[in-house]
Amino acid sequence: MPEPDRPYRPIEDYALIGNGHGAALVARDGSIDWACLERFDAEPIFSRILDRLRGGYFALRPEGAFEAERLYLRRTNILSTTFTTETGVVSLHDFMVAPEDGARHPHLVRLVTGVSGKVPMVAIYRPLRGFAEAFEPLEAEDGHVTAPGHPRLAADVPFAIEGDCAVARFSIDGAEDHSFALHAEGERPLRPDARDLLEMARRAWAGWTAGAAYDGPLSDALTRSALVLKGLIYEPTGAIVAAPTTSLPEEIGGVRNWDYRFCWIRDACLSFYVLKKFGMVAESEAFFRYVCSLSEREKGGLRPLYAIAGESDLSEHAVPHFEGWRGSSPVRYGNEAADQHQADAYGQLLDLLYMYHRLGGTIPDAAAARARHLVKFSARHWHETDAGLWEPRKPEKHYLHAAIMNWVALDRAIRLFGERDDWCAERDRIVARVNGEGVHRDGYYPQYIGSNDVDAALLIAPMVDFPVDEAVFARTVDVIIERLGRGPLVYRYLNDDGLPGHEGTFLICAFWLVDALAWLGRIEEATTRFAALRALQNDVGLYAEEVAEDHTFLGNFPQAFSHLAFIHSALVLDLYAHGGRAAVRGTYADRTLRETDERRAPRIESPRG
Structure with missing residues (x-):
């Protein structure tokens, strides 16, 4: 069930969630249109932000017309979206969970909760590995959706396969909730309580922000x-990383589309200054x-940018079959600026x-x-x-x-x-x-x-x-x-x-x-x-x-x-x-x-x- 009539969303329509390893962008309409789950610079599993027809995505929204308002839970990176429809109101919490050794926690959790009335909902799961030209066939069984090379989706509502999508339709009443979680490919995961994970994530973020050294004007901002x-x-x-995305353009329809999922040395001092001044000591x-470590290993001069684990080979490649956000091509991964000399x-x-x-x-x-x-x-x-x-x-x-x-x-x-x-x-x-x-x-x-x-x-x-x-x-x-x-x-x-x-x-x-x-x-x-x-x-x-x-x-x-x-x-x-x-x-x-x-x-x- 692709959505061919859905236009590209404005860049400002997105919000970030992450867990210190990977990140995802969630649109105002409840669609995750970009996600690299295990590493910022890994192959994306959702990429509709760069091709509205060929890219992968994970939509979760009311079936009919709705209005959406959103915010982050205070001093966290947990996104809360409220959908208001003619028949009721629901809230959606999107967040990522930090990996823990020995635990089979999901990478990403979506928790939808009824607030009032009764709202028909639809979830559409359409993953695409990297920038592949074809979708892997999905299998749905017992609340799980799987495909080779893809994360496992675990949900408490049934999914059915419709073409290259897995689709779930359900209604949600006030105070009722349903959860969706993406796990690493492989071992069948446990299904932890999404509310427990939400509270765990909230406490972790709140604990981190409590250590901030800055308490002056604009503290919340x-x-x-x-x-x-x-x-x-x-x-x-x-x-x-400079940003969690690649190829969002500097000009709509233009060619200035670069991969920013790397670390630039040029702002090292500014980064350290802000981290230190704000009390982010460990960071x-x-x-x-x-x-x-980068400076110690280089025999010649420093490169302008490096991969997040220190790799220096950032060979630049184009993806000719992706049209780019609002027709801005080429879509690129890698960045040849790594080979420049910047004094x-x-x-x-x-x-x-x-x-x-x-x-x-x-x-x-x-x-x-x-x-x-x-x-x-x-x-x-x-x-x-x-x-x-x-x-x-x-x-x-x-x-x-x-x-x-x-x-x-x-x-x-x-x-x-x-x-x-x-x-x-x-x-x-x-x-x-x-x-x-x-x-x-x-x-x-x-x-x-x-x-x-x-x-x-x-x-x-x-x-x-x-x-x-x-x-x-x-x-x-x-x-x-x-x-x-x-x-x-x-x-x-x-x-x-x-x-x-x-x-x-x-x-x-x-x-x-x-x-x-x-x-x-x-x-x-x-x-x-x-x-x-x-x-x-x-x-x-x-x-x-x-x-x-x-x-x-x-x-x-x-x-x-x-x-x-x-x-x-x-x-x-x-x-x-x-x-x-x-x-x-x-x-x-x-x-x-x-x-x-x-x-x-x-x-x-x-x-x-």
């Missing part, structure tokens, strides 16, 4: 973003170990090590040795071209952002390991170049030396404590607002990047602008923009990677970097409110150690050697 980040952390390694420690990664790693050290941690010897090697490389090669952090498919350039991040690498190495003549000399040369020939004749910092174009990446310069010329930086901010700004939104750049088409505005850039304005003391502008950006969240508090000028969500969803930037900007504004411009200046480590509302700054509790 920031906790929601922290819960998104927690839902995107791969617990076996500590890696943070920040695990992330630090993950990044250190900013060195600064990210050294900044991370420096922050860890400042917070009382002991840098592992192997990581320190690797850092020294990378700094030597940075000192020798910073003046060379690189691919840039935005991964354009064009020849390399002398990007100012890369120069600034090489300065960060040298500066943090000097602070960590002591002054060396060559490191100090090259650090000073970078400052001279950026503030000399790097300045456009019209008095702003351009994207790269010799360019007329501007790049929102340069907004981060003062937040990493680079010694910008303040007048030039202020002019840069004004040019970015003039050329790249659209209301509170900001494009990352608008010049040619070697790809056809265009893209939406980047949320992380819009938050960088908030931070830059605060650093300049333009606090009213900063707070106004922040409030407008906060209003762009969807109804359950989630952000995508990009937003179109009409406020339509674009790009992979939900986006870790957008939520990291939202939390960071809120913390910057909080610091400013208590300490003015001085409180937001310096390095990430400086801002982490500053106290707000007499709250103790976070430190490393158990240094690791």
Whole structure:
């Protein structure tokens, strides 16, 4: 029973559930249209978000017309959807269960409960392994639906096979409930009580959020973003995926469709800062170990991104028979940007090590040795071209952002390991170049030396404590607002990047602008923009990677970097409110150690050697 008349849902129509291993997206109408259950980067079992006819899905909804409202249970990642129909009201709870050794818990649970009246319901289970071209035949028996290579669906209502779907039709009265659970393929699972699992999940999330160190303004909103980040952390390694999806486009009908189910090094320091500042101690420690393990094993330079278990082969492939969300093809898995040289990664790693050290941690010897090697490389090669952090498919350039991040690498190495003549000399040369020939004749910092174009990446310069010329930086901010700004939104750049088409505005850039304005003391502008950006969240508090000028969500969803930037900007504004411009200046480590509302700054509790 496929649903050929169901159109693609807007990206903002989805909500995330996860368990620290995999994740799923649930649409407002009760359909799970994307899910990778065992690993974020595993083959999807549901993929209708990328092809409304060929993709797999798991729908659960009233049979007739309905209205839907949804929310997350407070301080959890448990999604609650309420369906209101002419004959009654039902609620649906969707959540994932953390794997436990020796337990046969399901990966994903759906619990539907009658609230009032009597409501006819339908459940449609149509799994597809990866991006296969054909559906495996399903078998339904005794409340179980199975197929080779697919999770086992266990339910307390009977299913019948209709074509390539398993379908259950049932009615639900007030106070009655029915459950559906997806288990790993293989051993016949136990059928635990779904209400017990729901309560177990609720307690686990509530216990985790109770440990949050932040209790300032916007506590609930920031906790929601922290819960998104927690839902995107791969617990076996500590890696943070940029997003749980692939190929949601940067332009509807365009080709800018990338796989984001990997961990980018470029925001390592921002990630650690937010995790640590928010009190996510175990997560920040695990992330630090993950990044250190990557840096220690590489013989050459760092790659821009890695798989969540550290694999470096992220070969990019297209799926020609999938049409993509709203016709945006190709659908891709893997990401060839992993093979690019992005010099900013060195600064990210050294900044991370420096922050860890400042917070009382002991840098592992192997990581320190690797850092020294990378700094030597940075000192020798910073003046060379690189691919840039935005991964354009064009020849390399002398990007100012890369120069600034090489300065960060040298500066943090000097602070960590002591002054060396060559490191100090090259650090000073970078400052001279950026503030000399790097300045456009019209008095702003351009994207790269010799360019007329501007790049929102340069907004981060003062937040990493680079010694910008303040007048030039202020002019840069004004040019970015003039050329790249659209209301509170900001494009990352608008010049040619070697790809056809265009893209939406980047949320992380819009938050960088908030931070830059605060650093300049333009606090009213900063707070106004922040409030407008906060209003762009969807109804359950989630952000995508990009937003179109009409406020339509674009790009992979939900986006870790957008939520990291939202939390960071809120913390910057909080610091400013208590300490003015001085409180937001310096390095990430400086801002982490500053106290707000007499709250103790976070430190490393158990240094690791």
